[in-house]
Amino acid sequence: MDAFLLKSRGMLLAYDQGLEHGPTDFDERNVDPAFVMKLASTGRFNGIIFQKGLAEKYYDGRVPLILKVNGKTNLVKGEPLARQICSVERAARIGARAVGYTIYLGSAHENIMLEEFGRIQEQAHGLKMAAIAWIYPRGEAVENDTAPEIVAYAARTGLELGADAVKIKYTGDVDSFKWAVKSAGKTKVFMSGGPKAPSELDFLKQVRGALDAGAAGLAVGRNVWQSSDPLRMARALRKLVVENLSVEEAIQA
Ligand code: FBP
Numbered sequence: 731m732d733a734f735l736l737k738s739r740g741m742l743l744a745y746d747q748g749l750e751h752g753p754t755d756f757d758e759r760n761v762d763p764a765f766v767m768k769l770a771s772t773g774r775f776n777g778i779i780f781q782k783g784l785a786e787k788y789y790d791g792r793v794p795l796i797l798k799v800n801g802k803t804n805l806v807k808g809e810p811l812a813r814q815i816c817s818v819e820r821a822a823r824i825g826a827r828a829v830g831y832t833i834y835l836g837s838a839h840e841n842i843m844l845e846e847f848g849r850i851q852e853q854a855h856g857l858k859m860a861a862i863a864w865i866y867p868r869g870e871a872v873e874n875d876t877a878p879e880i881v882a883y884a885a886r887t888g889l890e891l892g893a894d895a896v897k898i899k900y901t902g903d904v905d906s907f908k909w910a911v912k913s914a915g916k917t918k919v920f921m922s923g924g925p926k927a928p929s930e931l932d933f934l935k936q937v938r939g940a941l942d943a944g945a946a947g948l949a950v951g952r953n954v955w956q957s958s959d960p961l962r963m964a965r966a967l968r969k970l971v972v973e974n975l976s977v978e979e980a981i982q983a
Contacts, residue, residue: 739941740776741964741971742796742920743769744951746830749781749801760955763788769955773964777828779949782816785824796862797826799850800843809869811839814846818853828860828894835884837869844891851892862949863893864922875899878906885914897922897949900940907943923950930963934977937970947971 745766747755759765763784770778771792779796780789789795799821802812812832821829831850833843851861865884867875874880878901888896895918901907911919921940927933933953940948948971957963969980 738946739971739974740920740947741967742777742779742947742949743773743775743793743954744779744923744949745784745955746779746781746798746801747951748784749803751804755952755956757956760960766955767792769960769964773954773961774968775964776947779830779951782820782824785826789825791825794827795825796828796830797821797824798830798832800831800846809838810834811837811842813842814850818850818857818859822857822859826859828862829854830862830864830897832864832866833887833891834868835865835887836867836872836880838871840869847891847893855892860894861892862895862897862920863888863891864897865893866899866922876901878909881907882910882913885910885917885919888919889913889915889917893917895920895946899924900936902936902939904939904943907940907945911944918946919944920947920949921945923948923953926952926956930957930966931977931981934966934970934980937967938977938980941970941974 767788767790775793777794777796781798785797799816800812800814818829831847833847854861865887867880867884876899881898881901884898885896896914897920899922954960954963966980969975
């Protein structure tokens, strides 16, 4: 696996929401991928997550690239399915150090995504790239996607599938998230952000909880680039993730 993911802790900046949700997440400033690209390096993130189109036009090489190789819009209703839309070879040529792939665990179509990820993981490792699985339990069979057992199942699935890292949602408390991290074994766990939290303090507390439970870091977007001061948020996250400080210490500028 690529060395940058082997570091003990890391923070990745996610910016594939333009496909997943449409520009509704954006404002005049963060709608510009160049703004987020610059934020990734000035905010000292360990990686930027783009879809192919953004990477081809905006990736500046200053931070490691994680290329999402599947995706979908939110316009189609029903059981979720996100198919591969970029080859691993193309991701490597663009300069990606890792590929990302979303699996909707529990969806009626999960078999297609499990099979695709299996192939992508082998191709990525063949090219010395890491394979990161976003594992989001979703669909009619899933009642509560942040229930501890289902989050732990998502984490374990990442290990079973050979993911180098798994991106999962926080359960809401340290003890239950510990079980998810333990279930992931040698697969690193990154906490996923979600919509902007009611306050920055709330979000930092979630991050602290995930780290205390053993997470290797986070892969977040909206809570950073939707912040009124994204660089301040990046600094606070770094204090938690890299310096392992408390929330109180992290919010002191
Ligand atoms: P956020 O921190 O903004 O939630 O980003 C994490 C992420 O996994 C993105 O990579 C992705 O676009 C989005 O969440 C998917 O969100 P949803 O839960 O709506 O599928």
